[in-house]
Amino acid sequence: MRGRTCVSCRRRPASYYRRASGQPLCTPCLEEAVARAVKRSIRGLRAFKPGVRVGVYLGALDPLSAVALAYITGIVERRYSASTIAFKPSYITLGPNASRLIREAGVEIVEAPTPRLQGEVWAPTLLRAERSAAALAALEWEANVALLPVTRTTLTALGVEALMSSRLEYMVDVAENSFEVMGVTVAYGLRTIESEAVRALATLRGLVDISSTITPRYLYKRVYSSVAYSGRPELEYSSLAAVSLIASTHRIEARCKLCGGPAGRGSECCKDCLIAWGCDDRLRRTPRSPPEGRGL
Numbered sequence: 001m002r003g004r005t006c007v008s009c010r011r012r013p014a015s016y017y018r019r020a021s022g023q024p025l026c027t028p029c030l031e032e033a034v035a036r037a038v039k040r041s042i043r044g045l046r047a048f049k050p051g052v053r054v055g056v057y058l059g060a061l062d063p064l065s066a067v068a069l070a071y072i073t074g075i076v077e078r079r080y081s082a083s084t085i086a087f088k089p090s091y092i093t094l095g096p097n098a099s100r101l102i103r104e105a106g107v108e109i110v111e112a113p114t115p116r117l118q119g120e121v122w123a124p125t126l127l128r129a130e131r132s133a134a135a136l137a138a139l140e141w142e143a144n145v146a147l148l149p150v151t152r153t154t155l156t157a158l159g160v161e162a163l164m165s166s167r168l169e170y171m172v173d174v175a176e177n178s179f180e181v182m183g184v185t186v187a188y189g190l191r192t193i194e195s196e197a198v199r200a201l202a203t204l205r206g207l208v209d210i211s212s213t214i215t216p217r218y219l220y221k222r223v224y225s226s227v228a229y230s231g232r233p234e235l236e237y238s239s240l241a242a243v244s245l246i247a248s249t250h251r252i253e254a255r256c257k258l259c260g261g262p263a264g265r266g267s268e269c270c271k272d273c274l275i276a277w278g279c280d281d282r283l284r285r286t287p288r289s290p291p292e293g294r295g296l
Contacts, residue, residue, distance in 0.1 A: 008032075016200045027204045034201050035072050037193035045178065045185055047145045050081040055143035057087045057112065057134035058094070060214040061126055062195060066149035067098050067210045068202040069189050073147065074105030087112035087137035087146070095209025102207075112137040115276035123158055123216040124170040129276035131173075132258035135181035147189035151198055155191060157218060163246065164220040169262040169270075171246055179260030186260065 004014040006026035014024030018033070025033065039048070047054050054077055056070040070086040077084045084107045088094065091114060094102075102109060113136040115129040127150070134146035155174045162170035178187035190198055202208060256263040256270040258277060263270040269277075 015204055016197075018197055020194050020197065027201075030197065030201050030204065031072070031075075034068065034190075034193060034198055035076050038069065038072055038076060038189055041189055041191040041193075042145065042147065042178075042187050045145050045187055048076070048080045048082065052077070052080070052082040052145070053085065053141075053143045054082065055085045055087050055134065055138045055141060055146045056107075056189065057130055057137060057146060057148055058089065058092045058210070059126075059130040059134075059149055060089075060091060060121075060212040061123065061130065061216050062149055062151065062154055062199075063092065063210045063212050064199045064202045064208065065151055065154075065190060065195060066092075067094070067102065067207045068198045068205075069147060069149040070102050070107050071105045071205065071207060072201075073189065074102065074107035078106045084108070085110055085141055085143055087134060087141070089114040089133060091118075091213045093211045093213075095211075098207045098209045101205065110137075110141060113140070116278070117214055117276055119213075120215050120217040123161055123218050124167070124173065125272040125275065126214070126216050127158060127173055128256070128259040128261050128270060128272040131179060131186050131260065132181065132256075132273055132277065134186050135179075135184045135258070135260075138184040138186070139182060144185070146184055146186045148186065149190055149198075150188040151190040151193055151195040153195035155188065157221070160223055161218055161220055164223055168246065168249070169252075172252065173261050175248065181258065181260040 004024045006012050006014045006029050007023045008025055008029035012026035015027050016030050017024050054073055056073050058066040074084040086102060086107050086109045088109055089112045113133050115133055117129055131148060134148055138146040159171060159174040178185055252262045253265040254263045254267055256273055257268050258273040259270060261270055
């Protein structure tokens with residue numbers, strides 16, 4: 001980006017070329033673009049109000065996006081006199097630089113419930129496990145809303161995975177904007193922006209020292225690369241829209257009590273949460289109403 005000026009502020013030198021919009025951006029303007037995307041992604045959840053507590057789950061689906069979301073959410077929530085907590089499961093390791101920058105953004109880092117998973121995990125299963133973990137962490141730390149660092153790119157890849165696997169129930173996980181789980185709203189905090197921009201922000205802000213012992217496994221990554229991306233970011237929009245349309249045809253007979261996704265008829269839990277948690281004593285928790293004065 002040497003020699004180019006940011007097209008947004010028209011003052012600072014550009015540090016990143018955003019292919020989705022064809023814009024060279026400086027780091028502060030890229031940060032603002034990601035912040036606007038977070039606001040669009042969770043619009044309607046009343047998360048930006050004084051006294052609200054927002055939790056961000058530092059998940060393994062996309063660790064760089066996770067740390068970037070925690071950082072951005074902390075900055076945005078401070079503007080509204082709200083607070084942010086980063087839920088860190090045991091399989092995530094935060095380096096000193098990422099920890100310091102997140103805390104400087106006003107984010108408290110706490111230990112979070114960790115699903116019983118290890119190694120490579122099929123991405124749709126990992127999404128459900130981390131969605132349930134985010135809800136359990138929000139219950140424990142009394143957060144009003146729990147956010148997962150799931151970008152438009154990740155959702156599209158998950159949708160292609162579900163489509164190619166002929167598993168319509170997993171398309172519902174992609175199509176819905178938020179899930180009500182045990183009285184907690186869990187939403188995808190980066191739904192309206194591409195992974196490339198979020199990861200670029202994490203790199204430019206020095207938030208790269210994060211790692212995970214769990215990694216997502218995609219069986220049809222090549223199909224996604226050729227059909228949904230193929231060097232053309234605009235294809236993500238149409239692919240995700242197509243997956244959402246197909247998902248609307250799926251009849252949901254029951255909802256999993258832990259992740260909010262479709263479950264089999266007469267089942268309290270989906271198979272993914274049975275693998276991740278066992279669905280024993282956690283099902284006996286009484287769903288709570290949001291804390292008074294927290295804006296929900």
